[in-house]
Amino acid sequence: xxxxxxxxxxxxxxxxxxxxxxxxFVAITLAITVWASRQTKTATDFYAGGRSFSGFQNxxxxxxxxxxxxxxxxIAGLIALxxxxxxxxxxxxxxxxxxxxxxxxxxLRNSGRYTMxxxxxxxxxxxxxxxxxxxxxxxxxxxxxxxQMVGAGAxxxxxxxxxxxTTFLGMDADTAKVATIILVxxxxxIYVTVGGMKGTTxxxxxxxxxxxxxxxxxxLLVLAHYKFNLSTxxxxxxxxSGKGDNFLEPGLRYGVxxxxxxxxxxxxxxxLSLGIALVLGTAGLPHILIRFYTVPTAKAARKSVLWAIGxxxxxxxxxxxxxxxxxxxxxxxAITAQDKAGNTAAPQLAEALGIKFLGGDLGGxxxxxxxxxxxxxxxxxxxxxxxxxxxxxxxxxxxxxxxxDGQASERQEVNVARISALVIGxxxxxxxxxxxxxxxxxxxxxxxxxxxxxNLPAILYSLFWRRFNTSGAVWAIYGGLLAAVVLxxxxxxxxxxxxxxxxxxxxxxxxxxxxGIISIPFGFLCGWIGxxxxxxxxxxxxxxxxxxxxxxAGAH
Amino acid sequence: xxTDTPASAPAESAAERYLAVQRSDxxxxxxxxxxxxxxxxxxxxxxxxxLYVILSAYARGFMGTKLFGNxxxxxxxxxxxxxxxxxxxxxxxxxxxxxxxxxxDRIRAELGEVTHEHGPRG
Numbered sequence: 083x084x085x086x087x088x089x090x091x092x093x094x095x096x097x098x099x100x101x102x103x104x105x106x107f108v109a110i111t112l113a114i115t116v117w118a119s120r121q122t123k124t125a126t127d128f129y130a131g132g133r134s135f136s137g138f139q140n141x142x143x144x145x146x147x148x149x150x151x152x153x154x155x156x157i158a159g160l161i162a163l164x165x166x167x168x169x170x171x172x173x174x175x176x177x178x179x180x181x182x183x184x185x186x187x188x189x190l191r192n193s194g195r196y197t198m199x200x201x202x203x204x205x206x207x208x209x210x211x212x213x214x215x216x217x218x219x220x221x222x223x224x225x226x227x228x229x230q231m232v233g234a235g236a237x238x239x240x241x242x243x244x245x246x247x248t249t250f251l252g253m254d255a256d257t258a259k260v261a262t263i264i265l266v267x268x269x270x271x272i273y274v275t276v277g278g279m280k281g282t283t284x285x286x287x288x289x290x291x292x293x294x295x296x297x298x299x300x301x302l303l304v305l306a307h308y309k310f311n312l313s314t315x316x317x318x319x320x321x322x323s324g325k326g327d328n329f330l331e332p333g334l335r336y337g338v339x340x341x342x343x344x345x346x347x348x349x350x351x352x353x354l355s356l357g358i359a360l361v362l363g364t365a366g367l368p369h370i371l372i373r374f375y376t377v378p379t380a381k382a383a384r385k386s387v388l389w390a391i392g393x394x395x396x397x398x399x400x401x402x403x404x405x406x407x408x409x410x411x412x413x414x415x416a417i418t419a420q421d422k423a424g425n426t427a428a429p430q431l432a433e434a435l436g437i438k439f440l441g442g443d444l445g446g447x448x449x450x451x452x453x454x455x456x457x458x459x460x461x462x463x464x465x466x467x468x469x470x471x472x473x474x475x476x477x478x479x480x481x482x483x484x485x486x487d488g489q490a491s492e493r494q495e496v497n498v499a500r501i502s503a504l505v506i507g508x509x510x511x512x513x514x515x516x517x518x519x520x521x522x523x524x525x526x527x528x529x530x531x532x533x534x535x536x537n538l539p540a541i542l543y544s545l546f547w548r549r550f551n552t553s554g555a556v557w558a559i560y561g562g563l564l565a566a567v568v569l570x571x572x573x574x575x576x577x578x579x580x581x582x583x584x585x586x587x588x589x590x591x592x593x594x595x596x597x598g599i600i601s602i603p604f605g606f607l608c609g610w611i612g613x614x615x616x617x618x619x620x621x622x623x624x625x626x627x628x629x630x631x632x633x634x635a636g637a638h
Numbered sequence: 639x640x641t642d643t644p645a646s647a648p649a650e651s652a653a654e655r656y657l658a659v660q661r662s663d664x665x666x667x668x669x670x671x672x673x674x675x676x677x678x679x680x681x682x683x684x685x686x687x688x689l690y691v692i693l694s695a696y697a698r699g700f701m702g703t704k705l706f707g708n709x710x711x712x713x714x715x716x717x718x719x720x721x722x723x724x725x726x727x728x729x730x731x732x733x734x735x736x737x738x739x740x741x742x743d744r745i746r747a748e749l750g751e752v753t754h755e756h757g758p759r760g
Contacts, residue, residue: 313707
């Protein structure tokens with residue numbers, strides 16, 4: 083049953099096809115980017131795509147921004163290797179959208195302009211709040227960016243089938259990794275500096291379409307193989323996993339029960355902690371929040387979240403079939419032989435399905451190539467969104483409102499945003515090259531934890547708590563950010579475990595991998611205490627914020 | 639979209655108008671309606687999700703109970719989280735269309751001529 087990825091026969095065909103398809107994607111997106119740059123004249127065009135997107139378009143773009151390689155390859159891989167627990171991850175990622183829909187999207191769209199800080203600083207002193215928001219935006223985005231770029235580097239060798247000892251275009255596997263990181267970084271810089279939000283949005287829409295199409299085709303093939311009987315698929319996956327019914331139940335990956343009572347306790351706490359961070363993190367991710375500014379009204383923002391929930395929810399249901407399908411049709415041995423973390427499960431499944439349904443090795447190579455190209459498109463769209471979010475915040479919050487005290491011209495601001503994208507992109511490339519041999523997959527979870535612990539409390543207090551003030555906002559952001567980062571630094575994902583970032587060192591004292599269960603309440607508490615220690619209160623600005631956020635009066 | 643141009647000699651300042659609207663019964667009703675829906679709904683879906691995560695951690699026997707074929711409680715419970723997310727999103731959209739948008743539109747129209755002195759840029 084098992085297939086070897088890019089088996090020698092189909093290897094060259096698959097590799098050439100992957101590269102061709104990927105180059106077509108790059109050519110199309112670059113053409114869109116150049117077209118978008120001609121439409122980008124004002125700051126609103128650059129930061130918010132001229133607020134001209136429809137609810138459906140933005141819903142697709144949100145899907146393209148949100149469904150990272152971590153969700154496509156990562157969740158499919160988790161399900162393929164650990165069964166049910168991968169599904170648990172996707173449920174958290176989906177339910178999270180209700181926080182955005184009910185509490186954040188429309189109010190933010192009505193009262194903000196370009197960045198998350200526009201809302202946070204609305205009724206506060208500009209400098210301290212915008213500085214804090216900028217620090218947090220850049221931190222979250224860079225963590226997320228590093229995980230994606232290092233992931234892209236690791237994937238290329240696997241997807242192109244470059245094995246140790248073999249070369250591709252004269253590059254060995256390690257050189258190919260570095261080349262991929264530089265290529266991905268260069269492309270994202272071009273998308274953002276040239277195309278701004280408009281270009282980035284179209285890249286994300288195209289990617290979402292490709293990803294959904296690929297996932298739907300694969301799911302249909304998997305289900306067709308099992309005559310559309312989910313129970314047979316699950317049974318086959320459980321048998322092939324060698325873990326029997328446990329494979330279909332929670333507990334193989336998260337909240338693992340062991341003989342040691344304390345270990346079991348921490349492991350279950352870790353599961354709860356992860357669950358909370360997943361559900362509360364999304365509505366605090368800056369690259370997601372700025373997407374709400376690309377539509378003309380709050381009603382359109384609502385529609386975009388509804389579309390996003392539909393698209394993302396459907397996608398996660400499909401990953402269920404992909405993950406269990408890979409477990410059944412590829413098998414965990416063949417998957418871990420390619421990648422221990424299971425990231426190649428989905429491409430390997432594509433190859434297996436192609437061999438079965440599309441006529442032998444050539445069919446396998448073709449479907450593999452398509453899915454591999456989709457995976458790269460996925461990574462590109464996400465990193466572009468992250469680069470845009472951090473450079474927008476650096477230019478609009480830090481440069482224009484902190485350094486220039488609100489006196490910068492639109493033109494200067496957009497120029498600074500473009501330069502920022504270049505600098506942030508360059509820094510990410512360098513950091514990713516240094517980090518590529520380290521296990522940095524935890525950075526995505528850390529980005530969610532920081533967003534949930536620092537940004538979300540500040541956003542919710544800003545919108546709903548009359549008494550909230552500058553001191554509270556600054557305390558919430560720095561308090562939540564520091565708590566999450568410090569706890570993770572002293573956790574087993576950074577040191578003191580075989581899978582840690584630094585496996586040979588041990589300075590850990592915090593027992594959980596996910597800080598959320600401590601850092602999120604801590605962030606909310608900081609915001610509350612910080613507010614109470616200051617007497618500052620601007621009733622007039624609060625009235626303006628409340629009326630504008632609820633009614634859309636004076637919206638940009 | 640932007641209304642940055644100052645109107646000629648407004649009778650009262652923008653800040654006063656916003657304060658007046660904020661203190662009006664109509665606005666208070668809008669705020670009450672919105673919070674009356676989103677706050678309880680947020681608590682409800684969060685508890686429902688927390689129940690799911692807690693059962694996944696501490697009630698493995700129950701979650702592993704097979705219902706039909708290889709479909710167990712854990713899978714059905716997980717799929718119900720999808721269903722509840724879709725249903726809540728749909729309920730909210732219907733609620734906002736009927737109860738929020740008309741009132742918000744009316745208040746915005748009443749505020750229509752107000753001057754917006756954008757203090758901070760943004």
